[in-house]
Amino acid sequence: MATSTATSALRSGLGGFLRAHRERLTPGDVGLPGTARRRAKGLRREEVAVLAGVSVAWYTWLEQGRVDTSRQVLDAVARALRLDDASHRHALALAGFAPAPGDARPAYDPELRAVLDGWPDSPALLLGPALDILAWNHAYTTLWPDPAAFPEDRRNLLLLLVTDARHQRRLPGWEPVAMDLYRHLRTRADRRPDAEDFRHLTGLLRSARPDLADWWACRSVGDFAPRTVDITEDGGSPRAYGMTLLLAPQPQDAAMLVQTPTHTAKPPAP
Known part of the structure; x- marks a missing residue:
């Protein structure tokens, strides 16, 4: 002991x-x-x-x-x-x-939980600096696979997009989204070269998708840009959602990914 x-x-x-x-x-x-x-x-x-x-x-x-x-x-x-x-x-x-x-795993301000729940019609995630999924709202689980169903060490948005067939069926155009998330990740990772969370995720990505080696070798960086994506709901046809990555004040470099049905107003920044 x-x-x-x-x-x-x-x-x-x-x-x-x-x-x-x-x-x-x-x-x-x-x-x-x-x-x-x-x-x-x-x-x-x-x-x-x-x-x-x-x-x-x-x-x-x-x-x-x-x-x-x-x-x-x-x-x-x-x-x-x-x-x-x-x-x-x-x-x-x-x-x-x-x-x-x-x-x-990064902690987060509990008040951000209320921010997520304040968007009842907009699926939303709270993401850590390495895109680990820290929290989510009910609207998210009605559209996407419930993050709670995955082991905690694999509860990462980028990892799920590139490895999980259910996520890829939800978002048939997942590749450009995943690539831009990886550029966003690289921007943060280069500022913290010794951070274990980034190293751990990079190892998982290389092991799970060696066929995407050119992605993982890419050194380009950039912030994730808002976009409109088609998300396929259960038993239905694709529906357009606005996808926005909002920077959160706590923890450092955390963010909220909000997906808003195009017929509703875009949520305000927290």
Whole structure:
């Protein structure tokens, strides 16, 4: 079991961070019975220790910045303190742990979820810098295959367009769209040559479609231009949609792909 070797300053910061979160909780927040008289503010240390499965002495030392911890034990403490994802990641960083591979996916502002849902008739995706699909609205799943049906590590718009037959049936003219998305991707990737998400996607693309080697070798760049595309709906004929890539403020270089039926107004930029 790997144990962190955080500096004294980081350990002290972690202890203060955990203590602050402990003091915000009540017994009822974690399913414990309350008592009429409690001198301690928030949860007691022994209550957190029991919930996390550690000794009271060790948890006390952790808050005092006197001990290092394993990631597994810190995960248990985070669950006991009901830390949200951002707070959990911060605690791990203070303990000296690098993000796990699964933690590397970009986060996004929850308010962007409401932006997507504000387009009930326009299928829309929130995309990360490497075109990973981070979120989608209900209109998207009524027109396209549901992203939730795909493994998370393959939930990438460009990868799905060039490898998945269902996406290609929806968009018979997928090739120019995919090529322009790749140019958009290259523009961002060249600014972050060491980014793991870009390297991972490039490896998947080369492996899945070696016949498109000339695409992957192409160094041309450019922003994705708005266009009108024909999308084939279930049991119907192709229907024209306006396809626009809107830049989102969070995370950096994220974007929203919006597809608007041509008989409706184009959605405003968020």
